Amino acid sequence: MLEQLLIFTRGGLILWTYKELANALRGSPIDALIRSCLLEDRSALTSFQYDAPGCSYTLKWSFHNDLGLVFVAVYRKILHLLYVDELLEKVKSEFSPLFNPSKADYPDFDDTFRQLLLEAEARAEELRQANQAKSFNADGARRNASGDKRGSKSSSGLLQDGAKGDEDGGKNSKKEYISRSVESAPHHANGSTSPFNGNGSAHAGDPKVSLSSGSDEENGSTKVTEVAFNVDKLKKLKSKGGKKGASKAPLPAKDDKANKKVKVNRVWDDAPNKKLDYSNPSSNDAKETPIGDQGKSLMDAEDDDDSDLEMEEDIEVNNSKEKEIPKKKGWFSSLIQSVAGKAIIEEDDLAPALKSLRERLLVKNVAQEITDELSSSVATSLVGKKMASLTRISTTVLKAMEEALTRILTPKRSIDILRDVHTAKEQGRPYVVVFCGVNGVGKSTNLAKVAYWLMQHNVSVMMAACDTFRSGAVEQLRTHANRLQISLFQRGYEKDPAFVAKEAIREATLSKIDVVLVDTAGRMQDNEPLMRALAKLVHINNPDLVLFVGEALVGNDGVDQLMKFNQKLIDLSTSSIPRRIDGILLTKFDTVDDKVGAALSMVYKSGAPIMFLGCGQTYTDLKKLNVKSIIKSLLS
Amino acid sequence: MVSSAWKQEAELKLQNIAKDFGLPISVELYTSIAVLLITLFIFVIVARFAFKKRKSDTILLTGLSGSGKTALFYQLRDGTIHKGSVTSMEANVDRFILHSDSIKQGRTKPVRMVDFPGHMKLRAKLDEFLIQAGGIIFLVDAADFMPNVRSVAEYLYDILSKALIVKYKIPVLIVANKMDKVTAHSIDFIRKQLEKEIDKLCVTRTGISDADMTSEVLIRKEGEPFKFTHCLNKVTVTEASVTTAQLADVYQFIREQIGS
Numbered sequence: 001m002l003e004q005l006l007i008f009t010r011g012g013l014i015l016w017t018y019k020e021l022a023n024a025l026r027g028s029p030i031d032a033l034i035r036s037c038l039l040e041d042r043s044a045l046t047s048f049q050y051d052a053p054g055c056s057y058t059l060k061w062s063f064h065n066d067l068g069l070v071f072v073a074v075y076r077k078i079l080h081l082l083y084v085d086e087l088l089e090k091v092k093s094e095f096s097p098l099f100n101p102s103k104a105d106y107p108d109f110d111d112t113f114r115q116l117l118l119e120a121e122a123r124a125e126e127l128r129q130a131n132q133a134k135s136f137n138a139d140g141a142r143r144n145a146s147g148d149k150r151g152s153k154s155s156s157g158l159l160q161d162g163a164k165g166d167e168d169g170g171k172n173s174k175k176e177y178i179s180r181s182v183e184s185a186p187h188h189a190n191g192s193t194s195p196f197n198g199n200g201s202a203h204a205g206d207p208k209v210s211l212s213s214g215s216d217e218e219n220g221s222t223k224v225t226e227v228a229f230n231v232d233k234l235k236k237l238k239s240k241g242g243k244k245g246a247s248k249a250p251l252p253a254k255d256d257k258a259n260k261k262v263k264v265n266r267v268w269d270d271a272p273n274k275k276l277d278y279s280n281p282s283s284n285d286a287k288e289t290p291i292g293d294q295g296k297s298l299m300d301a302e303d304d305d306d307s308d309l310e311m312e313e314d315i316e317v318n319n320s321k322e323k324e325i326p327k328k329k330g331w332f333s334s335l336i337q338s339v340a341g342k343a344i345i346e347e348d349d350l351a352p353a354l355k356s357l358r359e360r361l362l363v364k365n366v367a368q369e370i371t372d373e374l375s376s377s378v379a380t381s382l383v384g385k386k387m388a389s390l391t392r393i394s395t396t397v398l399k400a401m402e403e404a405l406t407r408i409l410t411p412k413r414s415i416d417i418l419r420d421v422h423t424a425k426e427q428g429r430p431y432v433v434v435f436c437g438v439n440g441v442g443k444s445t446n447l448a449k450v451a452y453w454l455m456q457h458n459v460s461v462m463m464a465a466c467d468t469f470r471s472g473a474v475e476q477l478r479t480h481a482n483r484l485q486i487s488l489f490q491r492g493y494e495k496d497p498a499f500v501a502k503e504a505i506r507e508a509t510l511s512k513i514d515v516v517l518v519d520t521a522g523r524m525q526d527n528e529p530l531m532r533a534l535a536k537l538v539h540i541n542n543p544d545l546v547l548f549v550g551e552a553l554v555g556n557d558g559v560d561q562l563m564k565f566n567q568k569l570i571d572l573s574t575s576s577i578p579r580r581i582d583g584i585l586l587t588k589f590d591t592v593d594d595k596v597g598a599a600l601s602m603v604y605k606s607g608a609p610i611m612f613l614g615c616g617q618t619y620t621d622l623k624k625l626n627v628k629s630i631i632k633s634l635l636s
Numbered sequence: 637m638v639s640s641a642w643k644q645e646a647e648l649k650l651q652n653i654a655k656d657f658g659l660p661i662s663v664e665l666y667t668s669i670a671v672l673l674i675t676l677f678i679f680v681i682v683a684r685f686a687f688k689k690r691k692s693d694t695i696l697l698t699g700l701s702g703s704g705k706t707a708l709f710y711q712l713r714d715g716t717i718h719k720g721s722v723t724s725m726e727a728n729v730d731r732f733i734l735h736s737d738s739i740k741q742g743r744t745k746p747v748r749m750v751d752f753p754g755h756m757k758l759r760a761k762l763d764e765f766l767i768q769a770g771g772i773i774f775l776v777d778a779a780d781f782m783p784n785v786r787s788v789a790e791y792l793y794d795i796l797s798k799a800l801i802v803k804y805k806i807p808v809l810i811v812a813n814k815m816d817k818v819t820a821h822s823i824d825f826i827r828k829q830l831e832k833e834i835d836k837l838c839v840t841r842t843g844i845s846d847a848d849m850t851s852e853v854l855i856r857k858e859g860e861p862f863k864f865t866h867c868l869n870k871v872t873v874t875e876a877s878v879t880t881a882q883l884a885d886v887y888q889f890i891r892e893q894i895g896s
Contacts, residue, residue: 014722
């Protein structure tokens with residue numbers, strides 16, 4: 001069952017929620033979705049998992065880029081609701097014409113949505129039946145019976161909902177549509193017998209919500225509504241003794257969308273005849289059952305057993321049909337459009353611009369998968385938007401990409417190490433930084449640079465030589481320590497680095513030193529024993545900052561390194577709250593010229609900010625990341 | 637033929653005028669003078685625009701995510717917070733007459749309100765809106781204050797130390813929101829905590845390189861702990877509750893800015 005469905009603007013105002021699903025969500029899954037997914041340019045994903053204490057949710061969403069609307073559906077993770085994507089799309093297409101920027105209340109949409117939800121659920125039910133029917137192909141009778149049973153069950157459920165909705169509708173009608181209902185009163189003189197009376201009168205005069213209204217099937221109102229059409233069809237089905245064949249009744253122009261999706265039901269030689277007839281012939285009320293069987297028959301699944309797959313395919317077919325309609329236009333009309341600025345951006349229009357942008361990013365040494373994810377995320381944010389006048393599509397795409405990159409590279413929280421050092425000092429303990437990374441990326445060199453920078457800000461520093469593996473590592477650090485006139489803590493080689501670090505921290509606490517910089521041995525990300533040792537070091541000493549030192553020179557491998565370090569720290573940790581990489585130190589930045597892609601790749605994949613840039617051989621060559629200049633070189 | 641005759645005539649007349657004033661006779665000279673005058677005129681106009689005294693009816697709503705900016709925006713515009721709000725992804729911008737003013741009759745000016753999202757990732761765009769701002773309302777969640785005090789102070793410091801804000805003396809109203817909640821801190825406490833945190837920031841906020849520091853100004857008086865009164869612009873701390881519409885000080889602030 002659907003937990004919640006929300007419609008809100010990109011500005012953050014909730015326009016509509018499904019009130020009948022009033023069960024409060026645990027935690028705040030919507031805010032979590034926006035903060036950790038949509039704002040991080042991962043909207044190319046299809047769903048988002050949120051784990052609240054007690055239960056976990058799956059969230060799916062859809063954008064209306066032109067109007068700036070977001071549609072989010074929340075449901076329990078354990079339920080695999082197949083109809084959610086379809087429902088979201090339907091809700092989107094129904095809600096968009098109603099949207100008015102100065103209006104924030106849409107009570108009318110309740111009925112429309114209830115209808116859409118029922119339709120979607122019915123379709124999902126059909127789909128399941130169809131699949132079951134296939135699996136029991138030999139046993140016709142059993143299948144038939146079960147189908148009928150399920151059908152009647154769902155129809156009774158629908159009826160209850162319908163009656164509930166009816167009350168709401170009635171209230172509305174009294175307030176807002178008095179004059180309307182007076183006008184349309186003659187149309188349902190016998191309305192009292194129809195449970196949809198209130199509902200019908202509420203909307204009989206309002207073409208916008210015609211989808212939701214359903215009455216008048218006996219007195220032949222001028223308003224032919226979708227539901228009325230369905231009821232007609234049901235009656236026909238009944239009268240023909242369950243013979244199949246969808247009738248294409250003329251529908252009003254408003255219902256065009258629904259009309260398009262009406263598909264002739266396939267007649268199977270051995271299919272259960274009454275499958276789509278959910279109404280219970282013994283009950284009179286069944287006439288009004290608003291079962292939306294105007295959707296495509298999902299029985300087309302002749303070769304497919306997998307319902308998931310089948311559903312996806314169907315949606316894809318649907319999408320591609322819609323895409324095909326706007327095709328290439330002449331250069332003159334495109335010129336006019338570019339001047340008038342009315343063109344709505346299609347996915348096909350974006351393809352060439354995105355392709356060139358992707359190539360440009362690849363040349364700048366951005367990892368392949370990240371380029372792909374980014375460009376599809378940019379595409380989702382642009383499709384459906386109106387283009388501003390006198391702009392080319394490539395400029396629009398470039399601008400969107402620039403914004404996305406700015407968002408990615410801007411750190412989530414502020415990085416002010418000096419502030420953190422002061423906090424630690426107040427608590428009477430040293431601030432511990434662990435440097436880790438693969439071999440030869442410049443851990444020790446940049447550790448010395450960081451020490452130099454800290455000393456300039458009147459912070460006392462101690463180095464801890466925990467690289468007890470490589471010959472000369474301690475001596476290298478000692479050279480730096482002597483040159484910078486700072487203390488070095490070392491216990492020689494062949495010792496457990498975790499305990500060396502622990503002793504160093506104890507020593508620093510005793511001698512009131514503010515910062516301990518822990519140098520570790522370089523290790524390849526796939527070297528399990530060494531990674532285990534690192535996890536142990538991190539776990540035992542619980543440093544304030546775990547810095548990953550990475551080269552700016554690497555391309556795809558840099559991402560792999562970072563992700564594996566991060567993953568190993570989590571996997572091999574023995575505590576319940578695992579540590580991850582807190583920040584990145586990117587070295588050899590002066591050697592890459594404008595190929596700064598590694599910076600983007602690492603930040604995008606790990607979410608950790610770049611805290612320092614090493615850009616030279618001397619102690620002063622340590623910089624802050626300048627987001628603007630990085631983006632400039634990425635997109636130049 | 638006609639034009640040359642006309643030209644001759646004009647030249648003759650000019651010569652006569654020049655003679656009267658005792659000036660040298662040359663058409664080129666007069667043209668050049670005319671051109672000079674026009675250029676000067678344009679320059680004056682441009683200069684007027686450029687150095688005009690800053691007057692803006694834009695009020696910028698800022699603060700951390702979840703402090704109630706979007707709610708305040710709609711409370712001011714529509715007099716209700718509708719069905720609540722979720723984390724904003726984009727700024728809400730609208731020009732409107734305050735809801736409380738639109739009910740009572742009389743001459744009221746509209747205000748342009750910008751509700752800027754509080755999420756860190758979007759902070760880069762803040763500068764665009766700061767340029768337009770005539771006044772800034774900085775919202776603080778008084779109920780959930782202590783866990784976030786550092787990030788609040790950092791954000792506030794970023795705004796207060798912007799060269800632009802100091803130069804044009806843009807007034808800042810710090811609003812402790814959600815005072816209706818039982819767990820809310822008092823505004824004296826909030827002010828003291830913020831001043832303390834900003835004081836620390838003044839010491840530590842010296843970046844790795846000085847490249848980014850050009851747009852920031854030191855706001856602390858030497859040798860004294862930081863106080864909001866040290867700022868050259870007007871910084872006031874007040875309390876409010878958006879959901880229960882206790883916004884007297886906010887209304888007052890906005891009216892002062894738009895001058896109605």
